[in-house]
Every structure is written in structure tokens, then in C-alpha cells.
Amino acid sequence: MKNEDFNCPVPFNDSDCVLMAHGGGGRMTHRLISDIFYPAFRNPLLEQDHDGCVFPVQEGRMAYSTDSFVVDPIFFPGGDIGDLAVNGTVNDLACCGARPLYLTAGFILEEGLPLSDLQRIVRSMRKAADKAGVQIVAGDTKVVERGKCDKLFINTSGIGVVPEGIRIAPDRVRPGDVVICSGPIGAHGITILSARESLGFETNLKSDTVSLNNMLSQLLKNIEEVHVLRDPTRGGVSGTLNEIAKAARVEIVLDEASLPIPDAVKGASEILGLDPLYIANEGLVLVILPETRSQEALAVMKSFPEGKNATIIGRITGEDNAIVKMKTPYGNYRIVDMLSGEQLPRIC
Amino acid sequence: MKNEDFNCPVPFNDSDCVLMAHGGGGRMTHRLISDIFYPAFRNPLLEQDHDGCVFPVQEGRMAYSTDSFVVDPIFFPGGDIGDLAVNGTVNDLACCGARPLYLTAGFILEEGLPLSDLQRIVRSMRKAADKAGVQIVAGDTKVVERGKCDKLFINTSGIGVVPEGIRIAPDRVRPGDVVICSGPIGAHGITILSARESLGFETNLKSDTVSLNNMLSQLLKNIEEVHVLRDPTRGGVSGTLNEIAKAARVEIVLDEASLPIPDAVKGASEILGLDPLYIANEGLVLVILPETRSQEALAVMKSFPEGKNATIIGRITGEDNAIVKMKTPYGNYRIVDMLSGEQLPRIC
Numbered sequence: 032m033k034n035e036d037f038n039c040p041v042p043f044n045d046s047d048c049v050l051m052a053h054g055g056g057g058r059m060t061h062r063l064i065s066d067i068f069y070p071a072f073r074n075p076l077l078e079q080d081h082d083g084c085v086f087p088v089q090e091g092r093m094a095y096s097t098d099s100f101v102v103d104p105i106f107f108p109g110g111d112i113g114d115l116a117v118n119g120t121v122n123d124l125a126c127c128g129a130r131p132l133y134l135t136a137g138f139i140l141e142e143g144l145p146l147s148d149l150q151r152i153v154r155s156m157r158k159a160a161d162k163a164g165v166q167i168v169a170g171d172t173k174v175v176e177r178g179k180c181d182k183l184f185i186n187t188s189g190i191g192v193v194p195e196g197i198r199i200a201p202d203r204v205r206p207g208d209v210v211i212c213s214g215p216i217g218a219h220g221i222t223i224l225s226a227r228e229s230l231g232f233e234t235n236l237k238s239d240t241v242s243l244n245n246m247l248s249q250l251l252k253n254i255e256e257v258h259v260l261r262d263p264t265r266g267g268v269s270g271t272l273n274e275i276a277k278a279a280r281v282e283i284v285l286d287e288a289s290l291p292i293p294d295a296v297k298g299a300s301e302i303l304g305l306d307p308l309y310i311a312n313e314g315l316v317l318v319i320l321p322e323t324r325s326q327e328a329l330a331v332m333k334s335f336p337e338g339k340n341a342t343i344i345g346r347i348t349g350e351d352n353a354i355v356k357m358k359t360p361y362g363n364y365r366i367v368d369m370l371s372g373e374q375l376p377r378i379c
Numbered sequence: 380m381k382n383e384d385f386n387c388p389v390p391f392n393d394s395d396c397v398l399m400a401h402g403g404g405g406r407m408t409h410r411l412i413s414d415i416f417y418p419a420f421r422n423p424l425l426e427q428d429h430d431g432c433v434f435p436v437q438e439g440r441m442a443y444s445t446d447s448f449v450v451d452p453i454f455f456p457g458g459d460i461g462d463l464a465v466n467g468t469v470n471d472l473a474c475c476g477a478r479p480l481y482l483t484a485g486f487i488l489e490e491g492l493p494l495s496d497l498q499r500i501v502r503s504m505r506k507a508a509d510k511a512g513v514q515i516v517a518g519d520t521k522v523v524e525r526g527k528c529d530k531l532f533i534n535t536s537g538i539g540v541v542p543e544g545i546r547i548a549p550d551r552v553r554p555g556d557v558v559i560c561s562g563p564i565g566a567h568g569i570t571i572l573s574a575r576e577s578l579g580f581e582t583n584l585k586s587d588t589v590s591l592n593n594m595l596s597q598l599l600k601n602i603e604e605v606h607v608l609r610d611p612t613r614g615g616v617s618g619t620l621n622e623i624a625k626a627a628r629v630e631i632v633l634d635e636a637s638l639p640i641p642d643a644v645k646g647a648s649e650i651l652g653l654d655p656l657y658i659a660n661e662g663l664v665l666v667i668l669p670e671t672r673s674q675e676a677l678a679v680m681k682s683f684p685e686g687k688n689a690t691i692i693g694r695i696t697g698e699d700n701a702i703v704k705m706k707t708p709y710g711n712y713r714i715v716d717m718l719s720g721e722q723l724p725r726i727c
Contacts, residue, residue: 052719053670054613055613055614055718055724056612056613056615056618056716057614057618057657057717057718058615058717058719059656059719060613060614061717070525075448078548079548080463081440081442081474081475081547081549082470082471082475082550082609082610082625082704083443083444083471083472083474083475083477083537084442084443084444084473084474084475085440085441085442085443085476085477085541085692086440086441087440087444087545088436088437088438088439088440088441088656089436089438089441090435090437090438091436092433092434092435092436093433093434093435093436094431094433095431095432095433095434095481095483095516095517095538096430096431096432096483097483097484097485097517097518097519097534097536098485098519099486099487099519099520100487101487101521101527101528101536103524112529120711122430123430123431124430126429126431127429127430127431127433128433129433133443135443135444135445135536136445137445137446137447137485137534137698138447138450138485139532139534160659168443169443169445169536169690170445171442171445171446171447171534172447173447173448173449173532173725173727174724175449175529175725176723176724177527178526178726179449179526179529180449180527180528180529180532183529183712184521184528186445186447186531186534186536187647188445188483188485188487188517188534188536189431190538193433198637199429200427200429201429212515233664251412256701261430264404264432264483265402265408266403266405267404268407270404270405278428301670303607308443309405349570350537357451357615369405369406369409370405370406371400371405371406371407372399372400372401372403372404372405372407373399374405376399376402376403376522376523376524377402377521377524379521
């Protein structure tokens with residue numbers, strides 16, 4: 032990218048860092064915007080260059096969501112805090128049944144962060160936004176003193192349009208529904224932990240961060256009867272299913288033998304004393320819908336790379352126990368509860 | 380507020396603090412939500428209890444904005460980081476000509492933050508939201524280790540509806556327009572600095588943080604010809620007017636004698652070597668409109684407490700110099716430039 036294309040007379044050097052002055056609202060702030068943010072995010076709405084952006088809307092329903100990202104480390108196998116921040120909010124909107132349209136991005140930067148790191152991250156955000164078909168239309172940057180944040184934190188918010196006829200809500204969950212899991216469980220959390228602690232597991236594991244909206248949009252186009260969509264991020268598959276069980280007052284029974292847990296995740300989890308069901312995922316979705324439509328749903332999901340390993344992992348029983356149970360390979364059952372705290376801090 | 384109303388069996392104690400586990404997505408996270416966030420923000424959209432909220436929209440135009448808040452200290456005379464975060468985004472939307480509707484709130488909490496401080500802040504957010512007539516409809520909370528952030532950071536994003544006929548944009552600014560300033564300049568920045576450094580100025584200064592949307596909505600209802608609305612936060616009146624002058628390619632001439640700078644701000648600024656024109660304000664708006672409508676605009680603004688000291692501080696000349704000049708009381712002129720960095724870090 033040529034800086035001179037963007038009204039930036041002097042390109043910054045690799046050794047340049049974020050300074051407190053970059054957060055002051057003066058020339059240095061404008062420089063950061065014109066050198067780094069605008070070249071990466073460039074679109075007509077952002078370039079309205081006001082305190083916010085204005086766009087036309089049609090009558091209908093919109094979804095609105097927000098998420099902050101504090102993942103440590105900021106770069107990791109499979110992604111970085113930038114694409115994670117875009118995919119996270121895109122997926123939250125998609126799990127509301129919406130077609131995501133626009134995102135905002137709020138950056139909190141630590142004084143001393145290399146500008147080259149920031150540039151790499153915003154480019155990664157743009158790439159993720161393009162893949163998901165969304166635009167970053169408004170932003171904000173603050174700078175805090177060295178030691179008052181950890182490299183950078185990113186907040187994204189997003190809005191999208193919910194197509195007519197779609198209603199995703201836990202209270203639609205019914206006995207006879209099944210739970211489809213879109214892919215392998217646990218890769219993101221183990222990858223982050225391994226990268227953070229330099230554990231050096233000899234694995235090919237990488238974060239599963241990916242936007243799910245294209246697959247989910249197709250799924251909803253084919254099957255309006257989808258009852259719940261939820262991405263099992265913090266709290267993992269278990270935390271997410273417990274939330275749904277409680278909200279819907281149903282019993283969910285998982286089949287342990289069917290859980291798609293990669294050997295690398297199993298191995299690392301055993302060594303570290305973690306349970307993969309509580310590990311955060313960033314490219315996974317749980318789909319709950321009537322069993323009668325499940326084969327059709329699996330076919331749609333498998334036609335996308337992010338759903339190629341989709342599989343049924345459980346079903347809703349007739350009991351209104353508001354719990355999640357697991358059927359073990361030996362045929363007995365155990366309760367899968369919600370954790371009190373967390374296994375892994377700062378995984379997203 | 381009775382905690383038991385909100386499905387919270389054991390109220391938290393004054394000595395309770397934010398723990399890493401509050402950010403884990405498990406029971407402790409749900410507890411934080413049910414004890415602190417829901418009781419304060421409570422509304423049907425938030426209580427959809429999903430990854431985002433869904434609401435109906437009418438055909439038209441919407442405004443969308445985001446802002447992160449890292450102010451230090453988090454409590455200061457006249458407000459706290461909570462009402463600042465609500466008012467800031469409400470004002471950004473109002474300055475797009477929009478009627479703000481919904482906000483999201485993303486919290487990044489430092490391990491060890493007293494829960495009583497968090498509760499005080501979210502209640503202050505609710506109060507500010509009620510005053511502005513907006514609802515906080517989606518949120519997110521992350522926790523980072525002690526020393527990895529500074530007490531708490533808050534991101535708010537917001538959306539609003541832009542009424543038909545309203546078009547706020549710098550390119551509408553014309554020679555013959557005047558600049559109205561809604562009130563006294565510099566109170567917020569000096570208040571924050573004084574509170575942070577315990578300077579103990581013997582002043583009654585307090586932050587001017589307030590939502591401006593009710594006043595601006597009335598102004599636009601009466602006068603569609605308003606060309607620009609902008610709140611002079613970071614970068615101050617000077618930074619904001621320089622941005623407008625550059626975007627509109629016009630010359631703006633301020634009349635120094637007319638600038639509403641309180642004596643307390645003048646005095647503190649002299650001692651500290653600061654220029655009030657570069658100091659951040661959080662409850663001030665600059666209105667640019669044709670001089671022919673200025674008396675009517677002043678009358679509307681003066682009918683609101685937040686605009687009772689509104690006054691004309693400058694005018695747009697016929698020159699396309701893209702600069703801001705100041706006419707001194709001695710009749711000569713000086714350039715009012717944009718600062719490179721900032722005078723005061725972390726004022727919002």
C-alpha cells in the first residue's frame with residue numbers, strides 16, 4: 032500500500048510506535064486515521080468523516096450487538112485480535128438470524144504499540160470484513176499510557192437486517208429438536224493458551240476464527256424452522272447449551288461419542304486438566320431445529336468450508352429439567368453444568 | 380434497589396471486587412449481569428437475552444456511531460465515566476442530526492475493581508440514558524488482569540433515526556453562516572485535570588457532561604437550514620472548527636471578545652499553560668447556520684438549560700482558505716491552528 036495515495040506525505044517507519052499524542056484529537060490523531068485506518072477500511076460511509084455515519088434503511092427488523100476483544104496474545108496461529116473482533120460481532124448478528132451490514136470499531140491503544148502491528152491488525156479486520164460482506168463504517172481511537180492497557184483492545188459493534196419470517200429464540204426450542212455442531216470443538220482456546228504460555232504443543236492446531244454469516248444465511252433461506260443459533264465462545268459448548276436449556280426450560284442430552292473433539296484438543300486438554308466442552312470457540316455454531324429438517328440442514332452446512340464437519344451432537348428431550356446431560360459411551364449419564372468462573376482468561 | 384427482585388439470592392458486599400472469573404462466561408459472568416447490569420439497564424430489548432437484540436425499524440435514514448471512554452479519574456466533579464460514555468455517543472448521534480434510540484455498552488474491567496464502583500457507574504449510565512431518552516439494548520463484559528487496564532474502560536455505540544429533510548454536513552457551510560457556541564468553554568478538561576492531579580483549584584468548576592439531543596432535536600425541528608452540528612470534545616473548539624474549515628474549504632473567523640470562557644477556566648489555563656480553545660468539552664455543541672436564522676436558533680437553544688448561555692462566537696467569510704482565524708480585542712488577527720498532539724491525555 033502506498034501511503035502517498037492517502038494524503039500522507041511521510042510514510043511511518045517500522046520503528047514508529049503509538050504515542051499519547053495519537054489520542055489527542057489533533058494532527059497526530061488525524062495522521063493515524065489517514066495513514067492506517069482509512070487506507071484499510073475505506074468505504075463511502077466511513078468517509079462521511081463526521082461523528083457518525085448516516086445510511087438509508089428499509090422497513091423491517093434489525094439486529095444490534097457489541098463485543099470487546101482483549102485476547103492475549105494479539106497474534107496467534109489462525110488469526111489475530113483484528114479478524115477475531117470482526118468475526119465475533121458478525122457471528123453474534125448472524126446468530127440473531129440477521130444479515131450483518133455495518134460494524135463500528137473502537138480501539139484502545141497502549142502507548143508504545145508498534146504502528147506496524149496496528150496496521151497488520153486493521154488490514155486483517157478489513158480482510159475479515161470483506162469475507163463476511165460487511166463494512167466498518169465508524170470508529171474511534173483512544174490512547175492510554177504504557178502499562179494502562181495491554182497492547183490494544185478492540186470493541187466492535189454491528190447491525191444487520193433480519194429477514195422476514197426468521198425468529199431465532201430459545202423459547203422456540205421443542206422436544207424432538209436436535210443440536211447440530213458445525214465443526215470441531217476447542218481449537219481456539221487451546222491455540223490461544225498454547226501461544227500465550229509458549230507451551231509448544233506439537234500440534235497443527237489453529238484458531239477456528241471465521242465468519243459464519245454466509246453459511247447461516249443460506250441455512251435460514253432453506254429452513255425457516257431453525258429455532259436457535261448460538262456461537263459457543265466464552266463458556267464453550269457447555270456454557271452455551273446450559274444457557275439455552277435454562278432459557279427454554281428444556282433438557283438437552285449430548286451424545287459423548289458424537290462430539291467432534293480433535294485429538295490435539297483432547298491431548299492438550301488432558302495434560303492441562305481442561306474440559307474441551309468449556310473451551311471457547313470462535314468459528315463454531317450450534318444449530319437447534321426439528322429433527323425432521325436436520326439432514327437438510329447438515330447438507331447446507333456441509334456445503335460451506337466452515338460447516339464441512341457439521342454433525343448432530345445432541346437432542347432435546349421431553350423433560351423440562353433445564354439441564355444439560357451427557358450420555359457416555361458406557362450408556363450412563365452425567366450432568367454437564369455451567370462453570371462458575373473460567374478455565375482460560377482472555378481468550379477473546 | 381432490592382437484589383432479590385432480580386433473581387439474585389445473595390447481595391454482593393461493599394468489599395466485593397471484580398474477579399477474573401467474572402469475565403469467563405460462566406456463572407460468575409451471569410451473576411454480574413443479573414446483579415449489576417440488568418437491574419440498572421432493564422428494558423425489554425436487553426432482556427431478549429441473546430447475542431444481540433432485534434427491533435423493528437421504519438424506512439428512512441439511520442445514524443450510527445461509536446466511542447470508547449478511558450477517562451482518568453473515573454469519578455470527577457459533575458459526572459463519571461458512565462454518564463460521560465452515554466452522553467458522548469448520544470451527542471455524536473445528535474450531531475449527525477439524528478434522534479438517538481439505542482446504545483450498546485462494552486465494558487473492559489480490571490480485576491480488583493470494586494463492584495460498588497461498577498454499580499455506581501452503571502446506575503449513572505442509566506440515569507443519563509433516561510435523560511436522553513435512549514435505551515441500552517446490548518452489552519458485553521471482559522475482565523483483564525490487575526495492571527492490564529486502568530479500573531475500567533467503556534465503549535458505547537449508538538444508533539438513531541435521522542428525520543426527513545435534515546442534512547448535516549460540512550460541505551453545506553456557506554459564507555454568511557455564523558458559529559454558535561452553546562455554552563461556556565473548557566470546563567470538562569480543566570475539571571478532569573484538576574481531579575486527576577489533585578491540583579485543588581479553588582473553583583466551582585465541574586464537567587459539563589450532558590446530553591444535547593433534546594435541544595438539538597428541537598433546534599432542527601424549527602430550523603432545517605442548520606448546516607453543521609459538532610461537539611468540540613477532544614481537540615476542543617479549535618480542533619473541531621479546523622476540521623470543519625478543512626472539510627468545507629472555508630475560512631472561519633472567531634471573535635475573541637465573544638468567547639464564553641469562564642474566569643475559572645481562564646485562570647487555571649494560565650497557570651497550567653493551556654489554551655482553553657484546545658480543551659475538551661463534553662456538553663457543548665457548535666452550530667453553524669445562516670446568520671438570517673441565528674436569532675431564532677439562539678432563542679431555541681436558550682430555552683434549554685444546556686444552551687442557556689448560547690452565543691455567536693464567529694462567522695464564515697467568503698475566503699476559501701480552510702483556516703480558522705481569531706480577531707483579537709485589538710482588532711488584529713491570528714491563526715488558530717490544530718494542535719499536533721494533545722494538551723491533556725485521557726480526558727474522555
